[in-house]
Amino acid sequence: MKFKAPVVKNETYTGTVTDLTYQGMGVIKIDKYPIFVDNTLPGEEIHFRVIKVSKTYAFGKPINWIKTSPDRVEVKDKQYTQTGIAPLQHLAYPAQLKFKQHQIEELLQKEHLEIPVLDTIGMETPYHYRNKAQVPVRELHGTVETGFYKRGSHNVVPIEDYYIQDPKLDEAIIVLRDIIRKYHIKPYDEATKKGIVRTVMVRRGYYSHEMMVVLVTNGKKLPIKEQLVEDIRAALPEVKSIFQNINAEDTNVLLGRENRKLWGADTIEDQLLGLDFAISPSSFYQVNPQQTEKLYASAIEQAGLTGNETVIDAYSGIGTISLAMASHAKKVYGVEVVSSAVQDAKLNAAKNGIENAEFVVEKAEIQMKKWAEDGLDPDVLVVDPPRKGLAPEFIEATGEMKPKKIVYVSCNPATLVRDITLLKDQGYNVNQPIQPVDQFPQTTHIESITVLSR
Numbered sequence: 001m002k003f004k005a006p007v008v009k010n011e012t013y014t015g016t017v018t019d020l021t022y023q024g025m026g027v028i029k030i031d032k033y034p035i036f037v038d039n040t041l042p043g044e045e046i047h048f049r050v051i052k053v054s055k056t057y058a059f060g061k062p063i064n065w066i067k068t069s070p071d072r073v074e075v076k077d078k079q080y081t082q083t084g085i086a087p088l089q090h091l092a093y094p095a096q097l098k099f100k101q102h103q104i105e106e107l108l109q110k111e112h113l114e115i116p117v118l119d120t121i122g123m124e125t126p127y128h129y130r131n132k133a134q135v136p137v138r139e140l141h142g143t144v145e146t147g148f149y150k151r152g153s154h155n156v157v158p159i160e161d162y163y164i165q166d167p168k169l170d171e172a173i174i175v176l177r178d179i180i181r182k183y184h185i186k187p188y189d190e191a192t193k194k195g196i197v198r199t200v201m202v203r204r205g206y207y208s209h210e211m212m213v214v215l216v217t218n219g220k221k222l223p224i225k226e227q228l229v230e231d232i233r234a235a236l237p238e239v240k241s242i243f244q245n246i247n248a249e250d251t252n253v254l255l256g257r258e259n260r261k262l263w264g265a266d267t268i269e270d271q272l273l274g275l276d277f278a279i280s281p282s283s284f285y286q287v288n289p290q291q292t293e294k295l296y297a298s299a300i301e302q303a304g305l306t307g308n309e310t311v312i313d314a315y316s317g318i319g320t321i322s323l324a325m326a327s328h329a330k331k332v333y334g335v336e337v338v339s340s341a342v343q344d345a346k347l348n349a350a351k352n353g354i355e356n357a358e359f360v361v362e363k364a365e366i367q368m369k370k371w372a373e374d375g376l377d378p379d380v381l382v383v384d385p386p387r388k389g390l391a392p393e394f395i396e397a398t399g400e401m402k403p404k405k406i407v408y409v410s411c412n413p414a415t416l417v418r419d420i421t422l423l424k425d426q427g428y429n430v431n432q433p434i435q436p437v438d439q440f441p442q443t444t445h446i447e448s449i450t451v452l453s454r
């Protein structure tokens with residue numbers, strides 16, 4: 001039987017939005033067939049045009065609104081939706097917080113897990129928060145541009161105001177773009193794999209105001225380095241460190257393996273919860289410093305430490321959670337796969353006079369097995385994995401080691417819910433509500449803390 005979608009490309013229809021996907025698109029259903037429409041909200045009735053049809057779903061574009069949602073706010077700039085910089089910009093901030101709470105609830109329900117989810121802890125000023133910019137550099141119509149990829153493509157949309165970044169980073173990106181223009185340094189071309197500068201990354205400490213600039217290049221070659229350094233320092237006095245990162249691979253991964261210091265310090269510093277942290281170019285560092293303090297404070301509180309506990313912090317990065325917990329615990333062990341991040345963590349322990357924290361470079365799933373074999377008997381296990389969640393071997397090792405409590409910091413509720421189910425099989429239950437903390441206002445990303453116990 002030949003399938004026939006109930007809608008036709010380029011035709012217009014009328015419909016009511018019934019749901020919002022995890023990517024922030026409105027859902028309209030015609031005969032149970034879903035059509036995803038950007039910039040629409042549940043309850044809204046719209047005329048829309050169908051722009052793409054596939055077997056199981058279609059995409060539409062709104063033409064006009066018959067009824068709008070009370071949660072709708074004015075769109076700042078439609079490019080923020082197109083590029084995915086701020087896909088929830090049309091949704092009032094309190095409704096964004098509800099949306100995130102609801103996304104976790106829905107995923108739990110699908111797995112028949114009856115776990116309550118608290119209100120999302122939001123941000124007072126939910127924009128201009130990011131402490132890191134990573135921006136592609138491309139040539140468009142003969143001019144060097146910095147901006148953002150149009151969603152689902154690698155076409156750069158030139159942008160100067162990124163809305164969710166520290167405005168000082170926006171300024172720095174313009175300065176760097178203009179320096180690249182001035183010296184006619186060729187931007188990378190994805191089609192020919194030629195050109196020099198691929199990406200510019202800039203970090204700025206929220207408290208320290210120290211800046212690090214990283215020029216990501218398509219190979220070792222970077223002409224007139226001294227001149228570049230001189231110009232960057234003259235235009236951006238907050239810059240404390242300038243690196244070249246070499247990424248010659250045909251990949252979407254932004255940073256390559258090799259960092260070459262062009263000038264200044266090896267790291268920049270910032271503070272979190274009153275502790276000092278050094279951050280090197282390849283280390284992960286939470287992008288929303290104000291919310292990170294709330295996230296960690298909540299994680300520490302939920303860990304219920306009294307000063308006598310042994311803690312494992314898996315996926316420990318530069319040691320932020322480990323060191324924030326160290327003064328509340330007897331001993332903290334951190335494990336992290338990026339060796340420069342572990343170097344930072346060791347330096348950070350020393351910087352803060354913390355002597356009861358130890359860090360190892362290893363894959364968390366391997367180190368957990370080793371620790372289990374060595375008879376390490378932690379009271380609390382903190383995990384803060386990347387989006388793909390915990391490895392099966394990690395969960396197995398946790399089952400062998402049997403820590404009383406697991407504090408799971410998650411940046412992806414889909415893998416969180418999967419892992420809760422797997423940890424249940426190892427004897428763990430969730431007995432307190434999940435706490436979402438909004439680390440990424442205006443976007444669909446969802447961060448949360450879950451406590452599991454035996």
Ligand code: SAH
Pocket residue numbers: 283284285286314315316317318319320321335336337338341362363364365384385386
């Ligand atoms: N807890 C830290 C870092 C969290 S981000 C903080 O809040 O700042 C996740 C970290 O996991 C990153 O530093 C990443 O390098 C690391 N990572 C990714 N895969 C890993 C693995 N298999 N084993 C150990 N660490 C890993």
